[in-house]
Amino acid sequence: MVFNWFRRQNNDSSDTQQQETPPVTESQPEPDATSTPSPTVSDSTADLLAFAKAAYKNIQEKQKPQEAEATTELADVQLPVETTEVEEEVTAEAETIQSPVVGTTVTEVLETIPTPEIEVANEEVQEIIATTQQDVESEPEPVESETTSPTTLSFLERAAAEREAKQERLIASAIEVPEPEVVQPVAATTSETASEIDGISFDEGFVWSAEVLAAQGRRAEDISIEEITWLKKLRQGLDKTRRNILNQLKAIVGQGPLNQEAVTEIEALLLQADVGVEATDYIISALQKKLREEVTPPEEAIAYLKKILRDMLDAPLKTSHKASFAPDKDSLNIWLITGVNGAGKTTTIGKISHLAQQSGYRCLIGAADTFRAAAVEQVKVWGTRSGVEVIANPGKNTDPAAVVFDAIAAAQSRNTELLLVDTAGRLQNKKNLMDELSKIRRIIDKKAPDAKIESLLVLDATLGQNGLRQAEVFSQAAQLSGVVLTKLDGTAKGGVALAVVQQLGLPIRFIGAGEGIEDLRPFSSYEFVEALLSG
Numbered sequence: 001m002v003f004n005w006f007r008r009q010n011n012d013s014s015d016t017q018q019q020e021t022p023p024v025t026e027s028q029p030e031p032d033a034t035s036t037p038s039p040t041v042s043d044s045t046a047d048l049l050a051f052a053k054a055a056y057k058n059i060q061e062k063q064k065p066q067e068a069e070a071t072t073e074l075a076d077v078q079l080p081v082e083t084t085e086v087e088e089e090v091t092a093e094a095e096t097i098q099s100p101v102v103g104t105t106v107t108e109v110l111e112t113i114p115t116p117e118i119e120v121a122n123e124e125v126q127e128i129i130a131t132t133q134q135d136v137e138s139e140p141e142p143v144e145s146e147t148t149s150p151t152t153l154s155f156l157e158r159a160a161a162e163r164e165a166k167q168e169r170l171i172a173s174a175i176e177v178p179e180p181e182v183v184q185p186v187a188a189t190t191s192e193t194a195s196e197i198d199g200i201s202f203d204e205g206f207v208w209s210a211e212v213l214a215a216q217g218r219r220a221e222d223i224s225i226e227e228i229t230w231l232k233k234l235r236q237g238l239d240k241t242r243r244n245i246l247n248q249l250k251a252i253v254g255q256g257p258l259n260q261e262a263v264t265e266i267e268a269l270l271l272q273a274d275v276g277v278e279a280t281d282y283i284i285s286a287l288q289k290k291l292r293e294e295v296t297p298p299e300e301a302i303a304y305l306k307k308i309l310r311d312m313l314d315a316p317l318k319t320s321h322k323a324s325f326a327p328d329k330d331s332l333n334i335w336l337i338t339g340v341n342g343a344g345k346t347t348t349i350g351k352i353s354h355l356a357q358q359s360g361y362r363c364l365i366g367a368a369d370t371f372r373a374a375a376v377e378q379v380k381v382w383g384t385r386s387g388v389e390v391i392a393n394p395g396k397n398t399d400p401a402a403v404v405f406d407a408i409a410a411a412q413s414r415n416t417e418l419l420l421v422d423t424a425g426r427l428q429n430k431k432n433l434m435d436e437l438s439k440i441r442r443i444i445d446k447k448a449p450d451a452k453i454e455s456l457l458v459l460d461a462t463l464g465q466n467g468l469r470q471a472e473v474f475s476q477a478a479q480l481s482g483v484v485l486t487k488l489d490g491t492a493k494g495g496v497a498l499a500v501v502q503q504l505g506l507p508i509r510f511i512g513a514g515e516g517i518e519d520l521r522p523f524s525s526y527e528f529v530e531a532l533l534s535g
């Protein structure tokens with residue numbers, strides 16, 4: 001079954017019937033303003049940890065077939081041919097204790113559960129591991145036979161028998177240790193195997209990502225490594241913005257009803273994160289209203305703030321903009337990608353075409369950036385990477401509108417479902433270039449009247465507020481329907497997402513947080529706000 005990245009669900013028969021599925025943000029139940037929505041798991045740390053572990057195990061299971069051959073080979077090389085049963089048992093036990101499912105040591109897993117019993121259990125497990133490892137390592141020769149009578153036992157045999165007895169005692173005492181999701185390791189060296197199989201560790205970032213997906217109603221068995229990797233990346237990308245605002249914000253809202261001084265401090269924080277004056281005013285007054293009514297502990301105040309931000313980010317979806325913008329199957333969807341020079345248009349096209357391929361759409365790219373010599377070559381490279389064909393006109397000074405015309409004709413004849421149109425970067429004050437963009441839009445409307453059209457403005461988040469000035473002119477020329485916010489990685493101006501929505505009234509459709517092909521995903525207000533404000 002193919003996972004549809006645009007809809008965030010598996011493609012099934014409902015897909016072909018063009019059913020509108022609720023976006024991620026709408027699936028979040030909001031029992032009250034201050035609690036984190038979580039329909040599938042309770043808020044307890046233990047439940048969330050169990051959910052994360054189940055998700056991890058599931059990912060590992062899915063990866064097993066690919067890894068099986070390699071790990072079997074590894075096992076063949078590392079295990080001596082004449083290994084006796086005694087040795088095998090000891091080794092297997094050592095490995096089992098060392099490596100629960102999740103590609104991490106028991107210590108690491110247990111470290112995430114800060115209860116006194118677990119800590120005690122942890123020490124016991126460490127002792128077992130240490131003793132067992134010592135025994136395994138100190139074994140000089142394989143034992144030939146288990147059936148020799150006690151009187152004729154050699155030193156090594158006696159040692160093996162003692163070790164076996166000791167092992168049994170240790171295992172018996174280890175019964176009380178919670179052994180979550182223990183799987184049989186295939187290779188001899190479990191730590192190596194775990195990292196080879198998974199390529200992702202069971203760390204705090206994994207647990208956070210799994211929690212965010214759980215809160216959106218996702219089941220542990222449906223969570224993929226790509227989703228986890230993306231969320232970790234998004235959170236990492238927003239690190240700078242988060243670090244700048246979160247601690248100070250907690251300190252301020254924790255003081256109770258906001259006084260003028262606190263309001264000024266929060267305003268300054270939000271403005272520094274490029275949230276913009278308008279959005280900041282809105283946030284402050286909503287927060288103040290709440291805090292005037294009741295004394296709110298810091299965590300609750302932050303949860304309330306998260307809700308305010310989510311509502312702001314989702315506001316455009318409640319007006320004329322459709323919540324789900326996923327391309328319809330079996331019909332033509334055209335996405336026009338515009339923006340100033342260097343905003344990340346071509347890269348975005350490459351990443352979206354990759355998502356489209358992965359999601360099972362027939363996709364095509366129209367290379368209508370005929371202004372810059374290398375642009376067509378650049379988009380072709382992305383086409384090759386994602387396995388999507390590019391329609392281009394190799395001639396010099398080609399009219400981009402003519403390329404768009406050809407690309408639509410090609411898309412129509414090939415039953416393409418998603419045509420992505422790359423355009424040249426242009427400044428909003430260059431009238432001729434903006435007229436050219438209007439012409440491209442007219443061609444699309446005329447040549448493909450039945451197509452579902454998205455007109456997306458690519459904005460570079462590192463420009464913060466400065467980037468927004470372009471939007472109005474683009475909006476007129478290209479009839480914008482949404483925004484792609486790129487380069488969220490490494491900027492302290494992540495708050496610009498709120499300014500975009502508040503000032504432009506446009507929904508954010510995608511966010512980019514890196515230069516790689518996987519580093520762009522459909523926007524989810526829930527994920528964004530969690531990544532921004534979860535400490």
Ligand SMILES: Nc1nc2c(ncn2[C@@H]2O[C@H](COP(=O)(O)OP(=O)(O)OP(=O)(O)O)[C@@H](O)[C@H]2O)c(=O)[nH]1
Nearest residue numbers: 341342343344345346347425486487512513514515
């Ligand atoms: N760090 C980071 N870099 C990005 C991201 N998106 C794009 N870039 C980089 O931004 C630079 C410009 O990207 P392009 O896709 O060429 O931008 P463009 O808008 O097509 O540029 P023009 O064709 O000149 O208008 C490239 O070096 C990209 O790798 C992102 O999300 N994060």
